[in-house]
Amino acid sequence: MSTTLGFKIKDCGYSYIVRNLSQREQKLLKTVFLEADEDLKGYLNTEDLKVAMVSLFGYKPSKSEANQILQHYGHTRDDEAIGLNLAEFTDAMTPKVINIDEDEEIRQTFMAFDSHCKCFVTGEDLKKVFAKIAPHMSSHCLEMIFRELDRDGDGRVSYKDFDFMMKFDCLT
Numbered sequence: 001m002s003t004t005l006g007f008k009i010k011d012c013g014y015s016y017i018v019r020n021l022s023q024r025e026q027k028l029l030k031t032v033f034l035e036a037d038e039d040l041k042g043y044l045n046t047e048d049l050k051v052a053m054v055s056l057f058g059y060k061p062s063k064s065e066a067n068q069i070l071q072h073y074g075h076t077r078d079d080e081a082i083g084l085n086l087a088e089f090t091d092a093m094t095p096k097v098i099n100i101d102e103d104e105e106i107r108q109t110f111m112a113f114d115s116h117c118k119c120f121v122t123g124e125d126l127k128k129v130f131a132k133i134a135p136h137m138s139s140h141c142l143e144m145i146f147r148e149l150d151r152d153g154d155g156r157v158s159y160k161d162f163d164f165m166m167k168f169d170c171l172t
Contacts, residue, residue, distance in 0.1 A: 021090075021094055021097060021098065025097050026090070028056070028097075029056075029089065029090050029093055029094075029097065030086065030090075032052050032055050032056055033052060033086050033089050033090075035052075035055065036048045036049070036051045036052035036055065041083070042085060043074075043077060043083030043084055043085045043088075044083055044084045044089055045081055045082075045083050046063070046066050046067065046070060048083075049061070049066050049069060049070065049084065049089075050066055052089070052093075053066075053093075056093065056096070056097070057096065057100075069084075069092050070082045070083070070084065072092070073088045073089075073091055073092040074088055075088070102167075103163075106162070106163055106166045106167070107159075109162075109166070110159055110162050110163075112129065113125050113126065113129050113162070115128070119158070119159065120156035120157060120158050120159075121149075121156065121157040121162065122155065122156060122157075123142070123143065123146045123155070126142055126145070126146050126157075127139070127142055130142055149161055149162070149165055151164075
């Protein structure tokens with residue numbers, strides 16, 4: 001899958017830069033598709049598509065947006081229902097996935113932790129956020145996480161350390 005992203009200067013004009021989905025992004029789309037297709041129908045209906053988009057992008061699309069995607073990319077099934085198979089779902093989600101700005105998401109997440117705009121995160125900041133999003137996590141576990149993030153041991157996690165942690169892939 002590929003889509004256009006931005007512009008590239010070429011001689012006197014502009015041309016689009018083509019960016020393909022990475023293998024990781026393709027695998028993510030397939031996983032989300034399979035998880036959203038709870039009834040193992042082999043396609044996603046309107047409700048399934050909404051679940052998939054919440055999983056991928058963190059927001060529930062309106063009924064109108066979901067219907068537009070289904071009308072544009074999907075096709076009518078034998079039972080007269082319209083749906084997206086895996087290939088159609090991948091085609092529909094590719095432009096949205098490609099336009100996700102990973103660095104901007106990391107900046108926004110860091111700013112949520114750094115509520116006092118100090119340009120670093122303390123152990124207390126970490127505990128405050130986790131109390132809201134994962135209240136079941138023990139203080140000991142949070143302290144271990146913080147020590148691992150605080151690579152220089154100064155009691156602060158800088159944006160650089162935070163960015164490194166967010167981009168770290170332990171599977172490779």
